[in-house]
Amino acid sequence: MSNLLQELEQKIGAFRASDATKSNVGIVREIGDGVARIEGLSGAMLNEMLEFPGGIFGLALNLEETEVGAIILGDYTKITEGDQVSTTGRLLQVPVGKKLLGRVVDSLGRPVDGKGELGSSTFYPVEKIAPGIIKRQGVSQPVQTGIMAIDAMVPVGRGQRELIIGDRSTGKTTIAIDTIINQAAINRAGEESGDPNFRPLYSIYVAIGQRVANVARVVSALEAHDALKYTVIVSSTASTAAADQYIAPFAGAAIGEWFMDNGMDALIVFDDLSKHAVAYRQISLLLKRPSGREAYPGDVFYLHSRLLERSARLSEKAGNGSLTALPIIETQLGDVSAYIPTNVISITDGQIYLENDLFYQGIRPAISVGLSVSRVGSAAQIKAMKQVAGKLKGDLAQFRELAAFAQFGSDLDARTKAQLERGQRVVELFKQSQHKPLAVELQASILWAMQKGYFNDVPVDKVKVYQNKMEEYLTTRKAPILASLLAKKAFDEALEKELGAALDEFKTVVSC
Amino acid sequence: MKISKEAQYLSRQLFDAAFVNGCLDEARSLKIAEAIEQTRPRYAFQILKEFTRLLRLELAKHHALVESATPLDEASKQAIMFTLKQGDPQVTFSVTTNTSLIGGARIQLGSNVWDGSVAARLEKLKTTVLV
Numbered sequence: 118m119s120n121l122l123q124e125l126e127q128k129i130g131a132f133r134a135s136d137a138t139k140s141n142v143g144i145v146r147e148i149g150d151g152v153a154r155i156e157g158l159s160g161a162m163l164n165e166m167l168e169f170p171g172g173i174f175g176l177a178l179n180l181e182e183t184e185v186g187a188i189i190l191g192d193y194t195k196i197t198e199g200d201q202v203s204t205t206g207r208l209l210q211v212p213v214g215k216k217l218l219g220r221v222v223d224s225l226g227r228p229v230d231g232k233g234e235l236g237s238s239t240f241y242p243v244e245k246i247a248p249g250i251i252k253r254q255g256v257s258q259p260v261q262t263g264i265m266a267i268d269a270m271v272p273v274g275r276g277q278r279e280l281i282i283g284d285r286s287t288g289k290t291t292i293a294i295d296t297i298i299n300q301a302a303i304n305r306a307g308e309e310s311g312d313p314n315f316r317p318l319y320s321i322y323v324a325i326g327q328r329v330a331n332v333a334r335v336v337s338a339l340e341a342h343d344a345l346k347y348t349v350i351v352s353s354t355a356s357t358a359a360a361d362q363y364i365a366p367f368a369g370a371a372i373g374e375w376f377m378d379n380g381m382d383a384l385i386v387f388d389d390l391s392k393h394a395v396a397y398r399q400i401s402l403l404l405k406r407p408s409g410r411e412a413y414p415g416d417v418f419y420l421h422s423r424l425l426e427r428s429a430r431l432s433e434k435a436g437n438g439s440l441t442a443l444p445i446i447e448t449q450l451g452d453v454s455a456y457i458p459t460n461v462i463s464i465t466d467g468q469i470y471l472e473n474d475l476f477y478q479g480i481r482p483a484i485s486v487g488l489s490v491s492r493v494g495s496a497a498q499i500k501a502m503k504q505v506a507g508k509l510k511g512d513l514a515q516f517r518e519l520a521a522f523a524q525f526g527s528d529l530d531a532r533t534k535a536q537l538e539r540g541q542r543v544v545e546l547f548k549q550s551q552h553k554p555l556a557v558e559l560q561a562s563i564l565w566a567m568q569k570g571y572f573n574d575v576p577v578d579k580v581k582v583y584q585n586k587m588e589e590y591l592t593t594r595k596a597p598i599l600a601s602l603l604a605k606k607a608f609d610e611a612l613e614k615e616l617g618a619a620l621d622e623f624k625t626v627v628s629c
Numbered sequence: 630m631k632i633s634k635e636a637q638y639l640s641r642q643l644f645d646a647a648f649v650n651g652c653l654d655e656a657r658s659l660k661i662a663e664a665i666e667q668t669r670p671r672y673a674f675q676i677l678k679e680f681t682r683l684l685r686l687e688l689a690k691h692h693a694l695v696e697s698a699t700p701l702d703e704a705s706k707q708a709i710m711f712t713l714k715q716g717d718p719q720v721t722f723s724v725t726t727n728t729s730l731i732g733g734a735r736i737q738l739g740s741n742v743w744d745g746s747v748a749a750r751l752e753k754l755k756t757t758v759l760v
Contacts, residue, residue, distance in 0.1 A: 137733075137743050137744055137745030138743070138744050138745075138749065138753070139741065139742070139743050139744075140741075140742050140744065141740050141741055141742070142737070142740050142741075142742050143740055156686065157686075157689075157739070157740035158740055159690075159739060159740045159741075160740065160741070183682075183683065183686055203742075
C-alpha cells in the first residue's frame with residue numbers, strides 16, 4: 118500500500134513540476150473508410166502517431182501542403198468532422214519480448230486471446246530500417262521445416278526469406294504451420310537435452326486478412342501440438358480495418374526483430390502478402406495516391422521489400438541473431454507472373470511453388486520441383502542431407518518430364534523404365550500428412566535407404582506404408598543410430614554400415 | 630467537397646497572387662474574389678471555395694486565439710502580444726474568457742497550441758495516474 122501511495126505522490130510531483138505544454142493540432146475535415154483528412158497539423162511527421170478524441174490513434178501517411186492524410190487505428194466511426202487531432206511526437210510502437218510467446222495479439226500488440234495483459238515493458242517501432250551490410254552475415258544454419266520435400270530439395274536457412282506461393286487451398290499455410298510445429302518439437306528436445314549451445318527458434322505467425330475461423334484453427338493446431346508456447350500470433354483478420362491489416366506484418370516484424378537483436382533466432386510467417394497488398398491498395402486509393410498497375414500504388418514493391426529486408430542473419434559482433442521470413446502469396450489460377458507475385462518472388466531468396474494439379478493428384482505437399490528453388494538455403498543444409506539429396510531435385514524434375522513423355526509410348530528402354538520407377542518411389546516418399554513433421558535425421562535415413570535401393574523391390578503403392586514402418590522401426594528400435602547421425606550431421610563409413618545392417622534386419626522383419 | 634485538379638491549381642495560383650511582399654493583402658484578396666465572381670471561369674464555385682479555404686488557413690496561421698479562465702489584465706495581454714510578435718511580426722490576436730479551463734490560459738496560433746490551463750493539467754494527471 119505504501120508503495121502505491123509513494124508512486125502516486127511521485128506522479129503528482131511530476132505533474133506539479135510540468136509547465137505549459139506545446140502541441141500541434143488540426144481539425145478533421147473528412148472521415149470515412151478508416152481514412153481521415155486533417156487540416157492543420159503543420160508540425161506532423163511522416164508515420165507519426167496522431168491522437169484523436171476518445172483515445173483513438175491514427176498514423177500520418179500523407180503530408181500535403183494544407184492537409185494531412187491519416188489512417189485510423191481503431192474504431193473510426195467514433196470520429197466526426199470537426200474533431201481536434203493532436204500530434205504525439207511518437208512513432209507507432211508495439212510491445213515486444215518473450216512475454217508475447219503463447220499469445221495472440223492484434224496489429225497494435227494488444228492481446229485478443231482473453232488471457233489478460235501482456236506485461237511487456239519493451240516496445241519496438243513498427244517501421245524500422247533493415248540491418249545494414251556490416252551487421253549481416255551469410256546464411257549458414259538450417260531451419261528444419263520437418264517436410265522432407267522441402268528440407269531435401271529447397272532447404273531454408275536461418276535469416277533467409279523463402280516465399281510460399283500457390284493457388285488457394287493448395288497447402289501454403291500448412292507448410293508454414295508444420296514448420297512452426299517442427300521447430301517447437303526441436304525446441305522442446307533441445308531444452309530437455311540441456312545443451313548450452315542449443316539455439317531455439319521462436320515463431321511469429323502473422324495472419325493478414327484471414328478468416329477468423331482460419332486463425333482459430335491455426336491457434337488450436339499449435340495448441341494441440343504444444344507449439345503455441347514458442348509462438349506469437351499477430352492476428353489482423355478480414356473483419357479488421359484495412360489500416361490494421363497494413364500495419365500487421367510490420368508489427369510482426371518488430372516482434373521478430375526483438376528476438377534477432379537479442380541474439381536469438383526467430384521465424385516469421387506472413388499469411389498472406391497478397392491480402393496485405395490489397396489492404397495497402399485500399400488505403401492508398403482512399404488517400405488519393407496515384408495508382409499504377411492493377412490499381413496498386415507505385416510504392417507497393419517498396420512496401421514488401423522494406424518489410425522482407427528486415428529478415429536477416431546478424432553477424433557474431435551484432436549478436437548472431439536471425440529472423441527468417443516465410444511470406445505467403447496466393448496466386449490466381451497459377452499465374453505467377455501477376456504483379457504482386459513477381460514482386461515478392463524477386464525480393465525473396467527463393468520460392469516453394471505449390472501446384473493445384475499435384476494437390477488434386479494426391480501429392481501433398483504439392484511442391485512443384487521445377488519451379489521451387491532456394492537460392493541460399495543449400496549452404497545451410499546439413500552434410501548428411503546433402504549426401505543423400507544432392508541430385509534428388511534434378512532427378513525428380515527429369516522424372517516429371519519423362520513421365521509426361523512416357524504417356525505417349527509403351528516401349529521404353531530399361532534405363533528409362535528404371536528412372537521412372539525410381540521417380541515414382543521418390544514421389545511417394547515425399548508425400549507427407551499435415552502436422553506430422555519428420556526429424557532431419559529420420560529424413561536423411563529414409564533418403565539414404567532410397568538411394569541404396571531399399572525401396573526398389575517395394576511396389577509403388579506400398580512405398581508409403583513401408584516407409585512408415587521403416588520410420589517406426591528406426592525411431593523405436595534403432596534410436597542410437599539416429600542420435601549418432603544427428604550428432605555427426607553426416608554419413609561416415611561406420612554409420613553407413615550400422616544403418617545398412619539395421620535396414621537389412623528391418624527387411625527380414627517387415628514384409629510388404 | 631470534391632475539387633478538380635484544375636480548380637485546385639488555379640485557386641493556388643490566385644492565392645499566391647494575393648500576397649504583397651510576403652504578406653497577405655486583404656484588398657487584393659477581395660479583388661481576386663470579385664474577379665472570379667464576375668468572370669465566372671470554369672469551376673468558378675470550386676475555385677472560390679478553395680481560394681477561401683486557403684485564405685482561412687493563412688489567416689489562422691497568423692492569428693492567435695488566447696483563452697483564459699479569468700479576464701486578462703492589460704499588462705498580461707501586452708506581454709503575450711510582445712512574445713507572439715517576436716515569433717511572427719504579422720500576428721494578430723483575440724482574447725476570450727473560457728471558464729472551462731478552470732485556471733491558466735491556452736494560446737492557439739495556427740496549428741500550434743500552448744496549453745497552461747488547469748483543465749489540461751488535470752487531463753494530463755488523469756492519463757499519468759491511470760496508465
